[in-house]
Amino acid sequence: MRLVTTSLLALAIVVGLVTAEAHAADQPNVVILLSDDQRWDDYSFLGHDVIETPNIDRLASQSLVYERGYVPTSLCRPSLASLITGLYPHQNGITGNDPAEDKRTQAGRDVLVNRFQENPRLAEILGQHGYLSFQSGKWWEGNFSTGGFTEGMSHGDVTKGGRHGDVGLTIGRKTMQPVYDFIDKAVAEDKPFFLWYAPMMPHLPHNPPQRLLEKYTQPAGRSVAVARYFAMCDWWDETCGQVLDHLDKKKIADNTVVIYLCDNGWIQLSDKGGGAVGGPRGKRSVYDGGTRTPIMIRYPGHVKPASNKTDLASSIDVVPTILDAVGIKTDYNFPGISLLDQAQVNQREAIFGEIFAHDIPDYRQPELGLHYRWIIDGDYKLIVPSGLDDGEYGPDKLALFHVSEDPEEQHNVIAKHPEIAARLDKKLNAWWNPTVKQ
Template structure:
């Protein structure tokens, strides 16, 4: 096999003019996105009860960063970052829903001017920002498919060639509509797309973002039965079962890639959009998880599997961010990232080792202004080595205090060391302000 590839490459090099050497077939790209899952809630991350055999296997086969993060702990801004490679304050999608008082409509979100006017107006941001599917299609001839969670209107608006989400507000389009059935009701749309791309000899990009383990927590009884006697809380048992159900669908997808003999030339990237800590008495998220500035909302494992290119390793020390996903894919297929993209190529070991900090920002669920991210800002945060500094935006969080945690030794962020480490606070505050002053 190695001899064949060497001869083929040499022959192509001789035949090409100007000394340029043709590249091998571009790798396919499959992006797997969990929806509302804590960074602790996987077997490979140490959970003692939840069973995630498929993701455990993917972690073993990937360059896996256990200290991965998303900049914002809310799904729509987080997903927009994953598709664009930009921070929320850059792409402008800083909340799930637009202001309730635009265009003179009533405060009720059911006002038709809000539903069909303001909501559609908010989609201006996706039209302006870079989109991975669009870049891959334009530069390298990829075909792409969207399934699952998707807030930004019709799938085509995200640059996808095919997809499941129609995005029509008048027909229930908000955050995925028909696309939210993927995984919960089978995998056929994704499998059909991959088979067609393979038949057409086209490199493909798959956005697989199932509404899992997101509420409603309605796992199959065959899975829930495993967890009923593992806890006295039925809501928690349901959530644990949802995590396994999601894992099961990931296994179906990974097995399918192998069965279709495309796994060896496919980059599989895994990330969760934001964290989730289930309440004891209800299928709702607890404080310090989703929407919060704490690791329970922002931390996630990030995995990159690319056989022959990404050396499998469980990296427990270096930092990774979802802003790195687009730069990593672009580097892999030979496209330069845009200057405004601050992420790095996670397969570049030198770049990973040289990184000294990652950053994030927490905004309101319902934004306060269409084109002013600062108006909705609550917190900024920075992680530098073992330290995490959280700085409240005083105009919107006047009672909140600066917090400093040693997240390596204090992963649950229980001991605020800001008063004891003023020099660390000062140093990290300067980094935060240099990154985004937020004024």
Template sequence: MRITLFITSLILAVQPMLIAAVPPNIVFILSDDQAWTDYGFMEHAEIKTPHLDKLAARSLVMPNGYVAAPLCRPSLASMATGLYPFQHGITGNDVDGNKNRAELDVPMRAAFHQHPSFIKLLTSNGYLAHQSGKWWEGSWQDGGFTHGMTHGDPKRGGRHGDEGLKIGRTGLKPVTDFIDHATQEKKPFLLWYAPFLPHTPHNPPKRLLEKYTKPGRAADVAKYFAMCEWFDETCGELLDYLDQKKVLENTMVIYICDNGWAAPSTNKEDPNQKLWGGYAQRSKSSPYENGTRTPVMISWPGHTESARVPDLAHAIDLFPTIAAAAGIDPPADLPGINLLDAKARQARKRVFGVCNSTHNITVGNPDDTLQYLWCIEGDWKLLVRHHGKDTTKYKNLHVWDTLPVRLYNLKNDPQEKNELSASHPEIVDRLKKNIKQWHPVPAQ
């Protein structure tokens, strides 16, 4: 009896080490244009996301997560490289938003791909990797994937995902075929699942639209709510398939969103915001919470606790987290942390981000179109309005001390309605110094 108990105890003690010795599969789920509040597990009163709620119940959930930029392309580029936009150079969606966008993008992509990514790190260490959904930087081959959907060919209008954007809305067969192939090959795999959901066009199935259509509710709100649940359904289909293939036990599932969103009818211009620099709406492309905040969750049986923690998480953390899980050394100069390291999370004092012009990347000068920098420390968030060339109102401001700021207490005011810079100048000064030390932007 004692021998049996000893052997059982030994197996239980050694089992986690045995699991860790086998490289985990990485399933990266990325929603597109979804506000940080708009999930069941984030306690939204109306939107139903039962599949993501189920994932959250077995995940390390970090509700205080942030992206590096509140716009899809620079946000995704930061996730892949673990760098900020001013480091990897992708600051907006286009080099020139008014003409030949796909052609002008080619040299920009070439420069971007000189940076390491967690995709290339994994495939160079024996992983198979599949790209589906949103992907801006050329083809799946350009990105270092071994399989994929996006061709990125300018002559065929290849841009921001092209063929890959069909995933989810028209089924998951390319993804499930890849999972079949990887399991047959008995190789660890990375799955980049970034469906064009709940992004516009908001064309949900009729059954879901009817569910969310109510008297007094704006049509654009009902459509958006329905899209959020449609996205959740595709996540459920994917997770169920992984379960059927019996690979979830050694699979790390990561969830994040690229940037926030708000239905236009709920996001009207505030005339008072005009004084702040012209961009009035508080959603995608803005530095406010509805542009930059996202829940982040990680599920890896035997390695992550099922818990909800208040620690700050950031999109730049994904690269070091994935590398650590795979047992591979990431580049030494990455600014992020391993989110599975509780001590590193708890030691973090603040996070930062930027916001540039949406459709004008200045090749070689990423700060040329800079509009905002922001910092979160504890309950406080400071926004600094910069003076990139697209912001003519502030073109003569060359001194940090004169740059316009906004200060919010996120604990008391998560919707950022009460601006407090005048009553807390000492906090403004401290956070502004932190921002300047993090990214000392020169005057232009």
């Protein structure tokens, strides 16, 4: 099917071409639990032998878990923009965290926020079907209302500290009350709701409660930097438990779709504290340490809990998965699939991603900031550098990894399998070839 442009989608929404299969009162609630800067296997249910995540473990036991989940890009803002638009960064225009020019001014940021609003937005689509929605935590796109949320915490005013969440960043670290109040209001009004819970955790600053830091300072040889990161993962887990417990308290857990994932990876170096950037193979990198995350879907009575260790999933799939779960159809052909549709999952051959510069040279020409494209097909991952990067966040030449046998991507096997690399490169170019005008 031909991909409909975002401008046409906006027109379709305005004229009411988005339709629903069910009345709002019959539809389930939606909660997204979004971790921030956490490596994909830094959970006890995935085998970490130190970090304790009992609440997320419990959620995993109740969910369909895609262990081979990925985000298309390993940096905060473009990862979040992809998650809520259902589009790749090169499609939605949000490829980095800041504009290259006027990055700290309201006018400079408004240019990107205006571009963001041309895209489909999950909260807006749900809102057209009677959903209340609430933004809390990380939010880069100005005021919460630009995402289509009916309520939220972030104002987006640069003169008052607006950039990536402002007031919203108090959620989890300082208070949970705004989330509780929103859920209570939606329940009292008998309205379906969408909760965006994206606290800046375990993201820097790594300043966990002393009780948790003490828990991870042993053995004596463990660095304080690592202990602080471990404790932050534990603290994040606690807050997830508080959200899930409140759903239980209000007796709405069985009618709520919960999605769990992380925006990008992180590797905590033992000699780095507050100045760490997530390690050379973590945040911002093209490697799995930056792009991989478990993706979980809990919907009691509708989605059978299972651990899927083989099929590939992407955060690009979250929007179509949620719309499928709540029974909403749109005229937009999102590039992702519903992870609840086993036929679509079985038919998928590959997933794709792209890594860009931190600052966006020109949102109208995403290729100007492109560092890498990547594809995973089966057990193999091909990384294609653009030539713009110096190798800090990935290889400086074509690289093929057998990620099932070599999850840390230490052995480039392209010389052994040039035919596999050629096949994957052809698929990658069919997905997006920046040298060809779209």
